Amino acid sequence: MAEHTVRSYDQELKMLAGKIAEMGGLAEGLVADSVTALVRMDTALAQKVILTDVRLDRLQREVEEKAILIIAKRQPMAMDLREIVAALRISNDLERVGDMAKNIGKRVIAINTNFGAKKLVIGVEHLADIALEQLKDVLDAFTARDDERALQVRKRDDEIDALYTSLFRELLTYMMEDPRNITICTHLLFCAKNIERIGDHATNIAETVHYVVTGEQLIEDRPKGDTSHLVSVEPAD
């Protein structure tokens, strides 16, 4: 893309893109750290996640202020307008991703026990691996303005949903087996829900990438595999 006649306009757009990249890296790190903290029951790391999320919130506000200022000053059109709309949307999604990671961190601190945790956490960890991969992929797709790759991410979201549903079932079963598992399993259930939501935000970002590249909004339904609202597990006699 050629440069704008007004060069400071280019710099402003570049700065906006830079902030999104920074947010993306930070959000990925927070998710990875929160899951590590969960797996290792590392409350110090969990604390760090909670504190670092503040930076993500601050960046999101900065992106919003910058974007509003560019709109006011430049009256952006076409591609530029789509870039700015994308920055606003993606920064919102990433800020929410940070909140999800922070919530996992808080739960790590609340659980604060190793009682039977390892076995129970494995499923959540696996879910998190896929969600992180999705997040990483979609952020790369955004950086490269790669519509095809973004659409792939969007298609894969049903894997996370399906896994979440089976995890939901599994955790319910653990709770029935031994009521002492209820506290940790409930926390893990929320952790899993948080991670499933991170996948949803990755899907949102994929749709935004599609919008930036093509100017079209994706209207067809996204694939949905989360059927946990239908799950009920009966206690065995």
Next chain:
Amino acid sequence: MDIMADNVTSATIERKPKVVARDVNVYYGEKHALKGVSIDIPEKSVTAFIGPSGCGKSTFLRCINRMNDTISTARIEGKIEIDGKDIYDPALDVVQLRARVGMVFQKPNPFPKSIYENVVYGPRIHGIARSKSDLDEIVVSSLQKAGLYEEVKDRLDDSGTSLSGGQQQRLCIARAIAVGPEVILMDEPCSALDPIATARIEELIDELRSNFTIIIVTHSMQQAARVSQKTAFFHLGVLVEEGPTDQIFTKPRDKRTQDYITGRFG
């Protein structure tokens, strides 16, 4: 928000073409100013022509009421029809054509006469109205349509040139409307006006489009985006891209259009 919604509707409803141009070429002496322009201008809507200076947009606009006939070196090829009738037909009365296709210019140019006389000048020479009461009626309705009546109703005998710039431009629009045109051509009608006067003209254009087919040449992309339902982008004498305004300004297809509207033109 309303304007956006409106743009969407007018983009989806196919309007009948009022002006149809096919393969129009204009030469000024040796210079090939307009190259093979073909476009349909939908009736009772606003079509904006945008493009850098010297791109041919004003040249094309002037073809539509044969203003280029007044330039001795200008030569026009191709076909322009209004309601299916060739406007370059030798049998056609150019004066009648210009009554059907009114024009408003960049700088307000009221006659150095009273406000009243400015409006009745056209109807009188075209013999549209003769009696005093008919002329009075035309003055009132034209000034009302141009959104100027309330401001000048007590001083119709004042000189047109005594008005402010924005008022003068609305007087020129009233003068154009007075002869009952079907098409109104506007060549950068707001470029000499302040933002408030500009907003009033834009508001007026939006009202007028329910009765007239309006074609506007503008250097302000925001203005084109705000007032028009269809936009055509010209560059180096070529019509590069035309389409619904909301599409041109959010997802233009041609790279040249994209570069121009986003401010990337060298």
